[in-house]
Amino acid sequence: MRQRKVKNVEERLAEYADYIIEGTSLIKGKWKDSFGNDNKIFLELGCGKGQFIVAKAKANKEFNYIGAEGQQTVILRALEKASRELTINTRFMTGFINDVTDIFEEDELSGIFLNFSDPWPKDRHAKRRLTHKNFLEGYKKVSKAGSKLEIKTDNEELFEFTLRQIETMGLEIVELTRNLHLSECTSKNVTTEYEDKFKASGKKIQFVKVILK
Numbered sequence: 001m002r003q004r005k006v007k008n009v010e011e012r013l014a015e016y017a018d019y020i021i022e023g024t025s026l027i028k029g030k031w032k033d034s035f036g037n038d039n040k041i042f043l044e045l046g047c048g049k050g051q052f053i054v055a056k057a058k059a060n061k062e063f064n065y066i067g068a069e070g071q072q073t074v075i076l077r078a079l080e081k082a083s084r085e086l087t088i089n090t091r092f093m094t095g096f097i098n099d100v101t102d103i104f105e106e107d108e109l110s111g112i113f114l115n116f117s118d119p120w121p122k123d124r125h126a127k128r129r130l131t132h133k134n135f136l137e138g139y140k141k142v143s144k145a146g147s148k149l150e151i152k153t154d155n156e157e158l159f160e161f162t163l164r165q166i167e168t169m170g171l172e173i174v175e176l177t178r179n180l181h182l183s184e185c186t187s188k189n190v191t192t193e194y195e196d197k198f199k200a201s202g203k204k205i206q207f208v209k210v211i212l213k
Helices: 009-014 031-035 051-059 072-084 123-128 133-142 156-169 193-200
Strands: 041-045 064-069 090-094 109-115 143-153 172-177 206-211
Touching (some): 009 072, 031 090, 041 051, 051 072, 051 090, 051 109, 051 193, 072 090, 133 143, 143 156
Parallel strands (some): 041 064, 041 109, 064 090, 109 143
Antiparallel strands (some): 172 206
């Protein structure tokens, strides 16, 4: 979906400098320093306008949360939410992440969220899907023992692809549903903007949670 242009986006992003992490390769292995504590760190890849990650941060002040988003005009809305809600346990990265191991050290994360990632429907683009085994390998490397990967999608083809990749990797599935909001999974309680729209229209949300290592 094309995003509406925001005037002076660079200047507006600068207003939230306390929340933005620049030069992420330099902070690899030192993410705790950016939060000033030793609390567990969770990552949302593709945080969109921030509804999910800000809600997580508000509900779990004992944890730290990082949101990554490639589109500046979109992450600006996430920054506005975090600032408005005073979620000091959130940080944001602008830009697309090709390899999490470039940004995080081994065992640096305690969990990862993938919410409504780009399905990249063409077969030749399969390796770009964030649930491809190459990405899953990276998630494993940067995650502590017992860390979980949670995935939500409205795309059935992507979900089936994801399940095959999970099987290939030998990852343990601890929760799986093809209709999240009619299930008992507590992950339905914290939603994204897209998720609210899909739920209102009756569209099914597929969900899977796996143990990374």
